[in-house]
Amino acid sequence: MSSRYIICVVGARPNFMKMAPILRALSIKLPHIQVLLVHTGQHYDKDMSDRLFDDLKLPRPDINLEVGSATHAVQTADVMRKFEPILDTYQPCCVIVVGDVNSTLACTLVAVKKDVPVVHVEAGLRSYDKKMPEEINRILTDQIADRLYTTERSAEINLKKEGIPSDQICFVGNVMIDSLIYGQKGAPQVLDILKSAGIDPSVLSGLKDYAVVTLHRPSNVDQPDSLQHLLDILIEISNRLPLIFALHPRTKNNIERFKLTYIFDVKNIVFLPPQGYLEMLGLMSSASLILTDSGGLQEESTALGIPCLTLRENTERPITVEQGTNTIVGSDRNLILSCLDEILAGRGKSGRVPEFWDGAAAERIADDLKAWLVL
Numbered sequence: 366m367s368s369r370y371i372i373c374v375v376g377a378r379p380n381f382m383k384m385a386p387i388l389r390a391l392s393i394k395l396p397h398i399q400v401l402l403v404h405t406g407q408h409y410d411k412d413m414s415d416r417l418f419d420d421l422k423l424p425r426p427d428i429n430l431e432v433g434s435a436t437h438a439v440q441t442a443d444v445m446r447k448f449e450p451i452l453d454t455y456q457p458c459c460v461i462v463v464g465d466v467n468s469t470l471a472c473t474l475v476a477v478k479k480d481v482p483v484v485h486v487e488a489g490l491r492s493y494d495k496k497m498p499e500e501i502n503r504i505l506t507d508q509i510a511d512r513l514y515t516t517e518r519s520a521e522i523n524l525k526k527e528g529i530p531s532d533q534i535c536f537v538g539n540v541m542i543d544s545l546i547y548g549q550k551g552a553p554q555v556l557d558i559l560k561s562a563g564i565d566p567s568v569l570s571g572l573k574d575y576a577v578v579t580l581h582r583p584s585n586v587d588q589p590d591s592l593q594h595l596l597d598i599l600i601e602i603s604n605r606l607p608l609i610f611a612l613h614p615r616t617k618n619n620i621e622r623f624k625l626t627y628i629f630d631v632k633n634i635v636f637l638p639p640q641g642y643l644e645m646l647g648l649m650s651s652a653s654l655i656l657t658d659s660g661g662l663q664e665e666s667t668a669l670g671i672p673c674l675t676l677r678e679n680t681e682r683p684i685t686v687e688q689g690t691n692t693i694v695g696s697d698r699n700l701i702l703s704c705l706d707e708i709l710a711g712r713g714k715s716g717r718v719p720e721f722w723d724g725a726a727a728e729r730i731a732d733d734l735k736a737w738l739v740l
Contacts, residue, residue: 376407376468385421386543386727394731444471488513489520538721546724552647576654603633672713
């Protein structure tokens with residue numbers, strides 16, 4: 366087997382958006398290198414993952430480890446066990462991991478122990494909340510990876526504080542925004558999205574102004590009291606601004622399990638099943654507000670210039686607050702409704718697009734990789 370391989374790892378929905386532009390850039394900048402796309406299968410829901418390959422024009426995986434859902438420990442161990450033979454077979458010149466999911470850490474651990482260089486895209490982001498599994502994955506991956514690509518200047522500061530040498534760090538910008546810019550032309554209109562979901566046309570007429578809602582983090586949806594509290598706030602908001610709620614399978618299951626299904630009868634909340642990437646982009650692009658606990662949507666709302674209220678106590682993407690349209694509101698009802706007042710009065714955060722969020726981050730990664738690996 367040739368050693369002139371690069372292995373790119375994806376495991377969950379956000380990874381696909383980050384990896385798609387990298388694969389395109391590598392095919393142009395390093396055409397003599399064979400790139401293998403390994404899907405760990407960590408995210409196995411068809412609606413939440415498979416459609417993304419078409420939306421992003423992402424090639425189908427060369428290898429699917431089909432790990433599926435499990436506890437953090439079991440899932441991480443299964444990815445490691447199944448990824449090791451792939452490295453033995455192809456002996457790549459490096460492994461590229463993105464983001465902060467279990468697959469990111471698992472594949473990094475295997476590669477480092479087999480002396481294969483690891484490249485971490487979206488390095489250095491910190492929430493400083495170790496109750497978040499993603500925070501543990503981020504910290505450990507950055508400590509042992511060989512090349513660290515950052516999306517914002519503060520990430521380099523975080524890495525240096527943790528003892529990472531500056532010559533391992535490269536500021537390239539945000540590949541999520543590469544995908545957003547690439548996909549905007551293909552994003553459908555909101556009315557088409559709702560019609561295709563079978564929403565009654567009489568509802569559509571009242572949705573000229575609306576907010577998009579997503580919820581999926583365990584801290585928000587895995588406890589009945591926390592989930593009910595947020596759902597009740599959403600009902601209050603819907604009395605003033607209609608909501609389109611793209612319902613994550615985890616959230617839907619917990620609404621039913623905790624007997625909170627009254628939310629489905631609220632007139633001004635439209636529930637949609639999990640949406641493809643282009644559909645979510647279409648929904649967000651025309652929204653007046655985004656309410657979310659997703660890291661990716663914080664970035665996308667900033668790039669789109671749409672006010673975002675993040676339903677978490679912290680963020681690993683501070684640039685979206687400092688420069689962008691994001692406000693951290695947690696589950697504070699009064700703060701959420703106060704921010705809503707400001708947005709409806711036309712005084713929502715407008716922000717600005719951060720440095721290097723320009724659609725060319727993946728090209729900068731490919732250029733640097735070519736020099737760093739001497740390819």
